Amino acid sequence: xxxxxxxxxxxxxxxxxxxxxxxxxxxxxxxxxxxxxxxxxxxxxxxxxxxxxxxxxxxxxxxxxxxxxxxxxxxxxxxxxxxxxxxxxxxxxxxxxxxxxxxxxxxxxxxxxxx
Amino acid sequence: xxxxxxxxxxxxxxxxxxxxxxxxxxxxxxxxxxxxxxxxxxxxxxxxxxxxxxxxxxxxxxxxxxxxxxxxxxxxxxxxxxxxxxxxxxxxxxxxxxxxxxxxxxxxxxxxx
Numbered sequence: 368x369x370x371x372x373x374x375x376x377x378x379x380x381x382x383x384x385x386x387x388x389x390x391x392x393x394x395x396x397x398x399x400x401x402x403x404x405x406x407x408x409x410x411x412x413x414x415x416x417x418x419x420x421x422x423x424x425x426x427x428x429x430x431x432x433x434x435x436x437x438x439x440x441x442x443x444x445x446x447x448x449x450x451x452x453x454x455x456x457x458x459x460x461x462x463x464x465x466x467x468x469x470x471x472x473x474x475x476x477x478x479x480x481x482x
Numbered sequence: 483x484x485x486x487x488x489x490x491x492x493x494x495x496x497x498x499x500x501x502x503x504x505x506x507x508x509x510x511x512x513x514x515x516x517x518x519x520x521x522x523x524x525x526x527x528x529x530x531x532x533x534x535x536x537x538x539x540x541x542x543x544x545x546x547x548x549x550x551x552x553x554x555x556x557x558x559x560x561x562x563x564x565x566x567x568x569x570x571x572x573x574x575x576x577x578x579x580x581x582x583x584x585x586x587x588x589x590x591x592x593x594x595x
Contacts, residue, residue, distance in 0.1 A: 371525070409486070409571050409585030410526070423582060458525055470516055471583075473525030 369393065371474035373459050379480045385447035388477045392440070392461030398422075400471060401434055401444050402458040410458055416442065449481045485509045486574050488586035495593050501559040503589050505572035508553065512574040516583065517546060517557050520569045529570070530557070562593045 372391040402410035415423040418439035436442040460471035518526035573583040
């Protein structure tokens, strides 16, 4: 089974620029998540999709962050404009709707550095 | 507000000995708990889970213990191996179907040969 694919692996941008991350979940996984992991902290949920609908985006800074999951498969997360505090690893995860252990499968993440 | 806490940022253990990683939570509604393991430059991988109807769950060398009254869980690795060296995160959810997990800040385990 192929894992969760994310790109790019690394990105360095200047503050006030925009950036986009891409995620391709495991085939058949209806639920997709974007997490933000700041250095020294645990992952924090930004947004959760069920198919192409948003289930929870309560912690997404909507003034600058946006995410979509067209056709219920791939997803993109965008930041515009970026701030220094957005420097983090952005993790995408997916799971089957009826998973035995409710655990997610994470991608390797995109490390964003805002300078 | 950190609802899941891992107060030990790091732990060093000799190969063959037991590793005990601790996790505390504040929300009494949390009902389902996971442990993840993370190697550098990789995403976290699921390790073991436990629901509140149990106080122990075993999977090979890994055992998770849950003490609901103390709002505390721990992960035991016996015997520890150098390949276990990684960052371990605990995560909690009010209900597995709710599927929103809150993560601790992680404990970096170093198993010395």
